[in-house]
Structures are given as C-alpha cells and as structure tokens.
C-alpha cells in the first residue's frame with residue numbers, strides 16, 4: 418500500500434531525477450546509482466547500493482525514497498518538504514511568541530537527536546556542548562530524555578542529574594520527584610519501586626524473563642552473521658545491522674523473524690538500520706510523554722506546551738500525542754524528506770544544539786522564566 422505522502426514524494430523524485438512519468442524501482446536504481454553519492458547520517462554512511470539492494474528484495478518504498486533523495490544533487494525535494502515542516506530554528510521567534518505565558522515541557526530523544534548516528538551503538542557519545550545545552554534548558558523547563566535504549570544506559574551517556582529519563586521506548590520511566598497525581602486506575606501497573614522520591618514506572622516488567630530468553634536465542638542465531646549485534650535495552654531488544662554486509666541482510670532478517678515468531682506477545686519494527694523488538698503492549702513514547710506530563714502536574718492544563726525533538730519512527734507516537742493535544746511543538750530531526758506527524762524540523766543534531774542553546778538563552782533573558790528549581794520547588 419503506497420501512502421499519499423509516498424505517492425507525492427515519488428512524483429517529486431521522478432521530476433527531480435528527470436523522469437517524464439512514474440518509473441519502476443529498477444529504473445530509479447539505475448538513475449540513482451549513476452548519480453553522485455552524498456554521504457549522510459540517515460544512511461549511516463553506507464554504500465547506497467546496500468540500501469538499493471535491500472529495497473529490491475524487500476521493498477519498503479520509504480527506503481527507496483531515502484536512498485534516492487540522498488543522492489540527488491538537487492535540494493529541491495528537501496526544500497519543498499521543509500516548506501511543509503518549517504525549520505524550528507527559522508520559526509523560533511514565532512514559536513516563542515506562541516509560548517508566551519504558557520509552560521513549556523521539553524522531551525528529547527537520544528540517538529540521532531542529541532548524539533549523531535555512528536556505526537558502533539556503544540560509542541554514540543553526546544558532545545560536552547550538547548550536554549551543557551541540555552543542562553541549561555533543564556534549568557528552566559522540566560526536561561526528559563525518552564529513548565529506545567535502556568534507561569540506565571542512556572543516563573550513562575547523558576550524565577545529567579536535572580533531567581528525567583525514560584528508557585526502552587518509554588517502558589521504563591523514573592518519574593519526577595513530584596507527588597504523583599492520584600491514580601485514577603489509568604496507571605494501575607505502576608511499580609512502586611521507589612528511588613529517593615522518584616517513582617519507577619515499568620509497565621512491561623512481566624516480560625523481562627521472556628526478553629532475556631529471547632536475547633540468548635537472538636545472540637545464538639545471529640552469531641555467525643558478521644557485523645550483526647544484539648543490544649539489550651532492558652524491556653526491548655535491538656538487533657543492529659549497520660555493519661552487516663548487504664548480502665547478509667535478508668538472512669539476518671529471517672533469523673530474527675524465526676526467533677520472534679516463537680514469542681507471540683512481541684513484535685518487531687525497523688528503525689535506523691536496526692530491528693527493534695518490543696512487547697506488544699499499548700505503551701510507547703507517546704504514552705511516556707503523557708505519563709511524564711501527568712506526573713509533572715501538566716497534563717490537563719491548556720497552557721502547557723510540550724516540545725518534543727526526535728528523529729526516528731518511534732518518535733512519531735509522541736508527535737501524534739502532541740498533535741492530538743492541539744498544542745505544542747513536535748520537531749523531527751531529519752536531513753531527508755520523511756513522512757511525519759511533526760510540524761517542525763531540524764536538519765541534524767548540530768541544529769538541535771543550536772535550537773537548545775537558543776531556547777536556553779531566551780529563557781535566561783526573559784524575566785518571566787524563573788529557574789525550574791524555584792517553580793517546582795525542587
């Protein structure tokens with residue numbers, strides 16, 4: 418099934434690549450292969466032929482579009498996408514004007530947002546500059562990192578004490594040191610494991626034994642595939658293939674599928690050169706955002722503007738929540754056109770840094786923005 422966005426992008430691509438009418442994948446591949454390759458984060462610096470080969474054997478159109486757009490020397494496709502998803506940097510003054518008299522809560526994804534995408538997931542370090550910017554922002558606004566990584570691991574990378582952490586795509590939240598709003602049954606699975614005055618919320622706890630078992634099986638199954646690695650993200654699992662040879666991708670996918678099919682309560686989805694396996698519960702980054710707003714006492718207020726910056730498909734769940742609330746700033750980080758629910762865009766983590774610096778500077782300069790410690794009494 419091709420979505421309207423994909424149809425439009427296909428039309429634009431055909432136009433940009435000089436095709437008179439819609440072309441087949443094969444024709445695109447030939448055209449794309451002969452054009453100059455522009456290395457970019459989205460493709461992880463991989464040879465585009467790898468993506469194209471995958472597209473042929475397992476054709477998600479989005480990949481074809483990613484590959485094609487990243488090779489085009491004509492930036493017109495990206496530019497027309499940015500018209501629909503304006504740069505958050507260019508829109509900063511307008512956003513700030515809309516935020517006047519309202520409370521902003523900041524939510525940040527980690528990989529590809531605060532840190533650049535790199536080959537080795539264990540080396541996805543955040544720069545000191547980025548850390549300082551997040552620290553500064555968190556002085557003025559409640560700030561949370563919502564990542565697909567394990568919570569402890571993302572905290573090790575971020576190393577900040579004044580932000581909240583939600584790991585495993587929101588399935589592991591260490592909630593704010595604020596009184597949790599009276600439970601109305603909505604969060605009946607809350608684990609009352611306390612750490613200081615913070616409350617631990619782990620809605621997928623019962624799946625831990627199955628996840629550990631699955632990790633052992635996945636490691637065993639993928640051991641012989643050069644470059645593949647399995648990452649334990651506590652309540653979910655990542656199987657990385659960024660460093661896998663193109664001819665091994667299909668076999669890796671088959672192996673992963675063969676393991677996951679024995680766990681009917683789990684499903685897998687594709688991230689950036691990663692297969693992410695999660696329990697099939699109704700809980701995602703969007704729910705985590707709502708949960709955090711709730712624990713911050715900011716869920717029902719009309720004067721709250723959640724700002725969420727993320728780069729991957731799982732961040733779309735959070736964008737959707739902001740869209741549904743009708744207020745807030747969903748910002749996608751992408752250097753290529755993407756189908757998204759986000760209203761704004763930033764090109765890459767360096768633009769995220771500039772945006773956060775600007776936000777921090779603005780908060781510091783406005784008399785109405787008092788440091789968070791005074792506002793929340795923490």
Ligand SMILES: O=P(O)(O)OC[C@H]1O[C@H](O[C@H]2O[C@H](CO)[C@@H](O)[C@H](O)[C@H]2O)[C@H](O)[C@@H](O)[C@@H]1O
Nearest residue numbers: 527528534535536538541564565655659689691
């Ligand atoms: O929600 P996020 O914080 O964005 O986490 C999503 C996945 O990010 C990591 O993988 C991605 O970044 C790696 C390091 O740059 C890169 O090597 C990999 O190809 C990307 O998919 C993380 O390692 C995964 O576990 C997360 O699911």
